[in-house]
Amino acid sequence: MRVKVAEPDALPSGGKLIVNVKGMEIGLFRIGDGYYAWLNVCPHAAAPVCAGPIRGTRLPSGVYDYRYGMEEQVLRCPWHGWEFDLKSGRHLAAGSDAKLRGYPVETDDSGVYIVLGDRKKS
Template sequence: MRVKVAEPDALSEGGKLIVKVKEMEIGLFRVGGRYYAWRNVCPHAAAPVCLGAVRGTRLPSAVYDYQYGMDNEVLRCPWHGWEFDLKSGRHLAAGSQAKLRGFPVEADDTGVYVVVGDGS
């Protein structure tokens, strides 16, 4: 099922919007000109993860030297600080299998739509 969740220009780059689809809260994010939709439930402790801050992360480039990367591509859970890649939904900790539950997003000149299955 395809559900309209926003008007075409509702989100600017780096923006987010919490929407309700089939009684589920879903966070809609615009990253790199594309839209991503994640269920608003952290896999760690069921926190409302999409209410967290969107920022970048520091990637090690050499001993005691860091550079910023992934600007506006990292969602930080407001309860325990778990960080997720907004493009893939994956937890950023090395070796972690944790991942946000995502939904396909379609956008055109009529709006932004989230696609959810009938059993979702």
């Protein structure tokens, strides 16, 4: 089942929208031309993860020298700071198997749709 959640180009790159679909809160995120949909529940403590800020990561490039990567691609949980890759849903901590629950997103000239019944595969 496809559910329309936004008009075409309703979100700028780096934007998010939290929508209610069939009684579930789902965060819709846009990265470049791609859209990603994640259930608004953190796997750590059931926090409303999609309400958190979107950032990049600090990557060490030398002593006291950092560069940023994954700009507009990291979702930080507002309760405990867990960080997730918005493209894959995976927790960024090394060795962690925590992952957000996602849904496929389809777009066409009429809008942006979340596809229910199919969990996003990684």
